[in-house]
Amino acid sequence: MNSSNPFKNLKKDIPASIVVFFVALPLCLGIALASGAPPFAGLISGIIGGILVGSLSGSQLGVSGPAAGLAAIVAVAITDLGGFEIFLVAVVIGGLIQIVFGLLKLGIIGYYFPSSVIKGMLTGIGIIIFLKQIPHFFGLDKDPEGDWNFFQIDGENTFSEILSIGEYISPGATLVGCIALAILLLWSNVLQEKSKFFEIIQGPLVAVAVGIIYYIITSDAVYWNISEAHLVNVPVPDGFDSFIGQFKFPDFSQITNVDVIITGFTIAIVASLETLLCVEATDKIDPLKRVTPTNKELIAQGVGNVASGFIGGLPITQVIVRSSANIQSGGKTKMSAILHGFLLLASVILIPTLMNKIPLSVLAAILLIVGYKLAKPSIFKQMWSSGWRQFIPFIVTVLLLQFNFLLGVGVGLALGIIITLFQSYQNSHFLHAVESDVSGRHIVKMVLAEEVTFFNKATILRELDNLPRNTYLELDVSNTSYLDYDVVEILDDFREKAIYKEIDIKLISERGIVENPDSFIEFFKLRPKQDKFKFKRYK
CATH class of the missing domain: 3.30.750.24 (STAS domain)
Incomplete structure (x- = not known):
């Protein structure tokens, strides 16, 4: 079987796309909210990242969409530039610059990231995902999904939010979250080994279905119900005109604005670095060890950002959370990423009301498992056993990543280079x-x-x-x-x-x-x- 043929692995790719869809849906909305952008903008970038970028990309397992690492840049840019429509011009410019980066073969930079830094990035993101989902699991949803920063937009930080769970705990959200977590663990550890049926029908789909049923059944209960504040919040248009009205278009009269051009360069550079890092990380955890052509990936991301900017979406990068969820769910080819984009599109057009019955605690349970698999304790033991030259860049990346993505990767990369030079000094x-x-x-x-x-x-x-x-x-x-x-x-x-x-x-x-x-x-x-x-x- 050709492992890269997008039509010969649908038995694996379709179930994986469903899992990625459930992971991506709240993140697209949450990242938009964290960026100060309309919620629909996050969904647009998720759809384009799945369908368009997924089709053009050379990555078999990478999934693209709005990135939490760009949320702070987007939020500042929208305010400083004077409006979302002006910001969209910068997104288009950033995409064009990324295409130029790819044509100039600058994707080769991705091959020079040290393995210890890549593993530190994966582990650090896994810890962030795990810690950030604990409040959502218990029904504390003040901070939106997709806010990965240590200092949160709700005024709390990662740990203070966890410590305040007791004041805001929702019994209904907690109960259905525990049920969902039990289903996921039972499915992956027991049932999938019993029958192929449980490989086709994924545990996350069942957990989400149970969550929706629970919400409907307990809607009239006083103590065990789940309020709307603890549910997914997809925009629901009143009709076709209302749906079309959600799209925003760039104000190209500002295309010569120096601040807009600088913002476009910033988006291009940060989005390209995040993409190259995620490409390396995704290839590293790909069971088939396939290698993504990085220059082609930059061009695909650039085309995606041009399209996203033209119709009112956020900047797009390849993102490790969705990519790792894809791999963990058994995805084999790029078809899983493309299908997840179509599922996002269908949910927005056909069933937004049904999507808004999904408890966030159920999606938190899915992400808890994704985070744990990325940051297993055995990884720390393995890196410690590899010696200090591997462990120091790894652990520094893990720790600093909790505060800022680029800071963690940047310092880890600098340490990796210094240690490499020291080794070269010793081994001449x-x-x-x-x-x-x-x-x-x-x-x-x-x-x-x-x-x-x-x-x-x-x-x-x-x-x-x-x-x-x-x-x-x-x-x-x-x-x-x-x-x-x-x-x-x-x-x-x-x-x-x-x-x-x-x-x-x-x-x-x-x-x-x-x-x-x-x-x-x-x-x-x-x-x-x-x-x-x-x-x-x-x-």
Whole structure:
């Protein structure tokens, strides 16, 4: 079976798309609310992210839509630019810039994110999802879904919100949330192993259906009912004209406004970075280990943002919450992302009233499991066992991500680069001292690494300066494919010092052995046409 054929895996993709739909629905609405935008704008970007971006994307499991990481930027931009219609111009500009990024092949940046930072991002987001859903699970819904910031728009922070649950707990919402959680755990841990029927009909669909039934049955109850404040709130149009009236269009008279252009660049850069990070994270947890073409992804995201901006949607990125839910639910191809977009569209047009009977605590139960799977305790144990070079960027990313997405990833990435440079500093060569020969001379063998750059200058210089007098140095570059010019200069300077310290140098390369070369610079520049020496010329 072709695992990437969008029509040969519908048995897996359709159930997965339903789960992603239930995860995406409250997030699209919540992120719009957190951004200070109309709720319908979040649904527009979710629909376009699923159908259009999903169709154009080269990612098989990535799901795109409105991103919580852009909520703060969007909220400030709408206020500063003077209106939502002007902000939409910036979204269109941002999309066009992303298309240019893709054409310029800038997607290659995504391949340079350290694995420890990617795992830290996944784990950190998992913790955020889990913690943010606890209040919703118990019926405390003051802070909207999709507000991932530590300092929330309702004036609380992540922990103070959890601590105040006791004052606002809703018995009905809590009960149906517990029932939904029990169904989800029973479905995934027991029933799916019993029959294929339970693989086709997903637990989240059953949990949502039970939640709707519970709401209808208890609507007249005094103590166990669920108020409208604890339900999904999809905009319900009165008719066709009312539905069309929800679409907003850009005010292109402001397209030359410098502030609008700057906002467009900001959206393009942040959305592109978030997308590339999520692409790397999604590919890492893809069971089939497929690789997403990042340049194609930037173009797809750009087209999506242009379309979203044209009809009143929020900026779009690939988002790890929906992507990981897709993978955890057994999605196999991009068809699951596309179908989730059609489900969002159908819910808005055909059944908004039914959608508004879904308890938020039921959706919180689904997200609790998504968050836990992303941040399992075993991941911390695994990263600790990998050593401090992996663990430090990982844990710093996890901790700082709780406060700000870009801060966590940025600092984690900086640490990863510093540690990589430190490793490069340490691993530039192998030094082996041999016992003195019959004449009493020290024999030292120095083998240079495959690639030696200017970052290795200090450690090589230190080793050479520490060689004692009357030493016989065997310098082996036979396995070196790249030697930076700065390092060659160090070797040449040392050659002159060696004369005064009575140090003889034996240079070993693929071209042969040279005793006390007259010039390292000239040696490495010499490359006769008939010679098959593969050494890359330093630049």
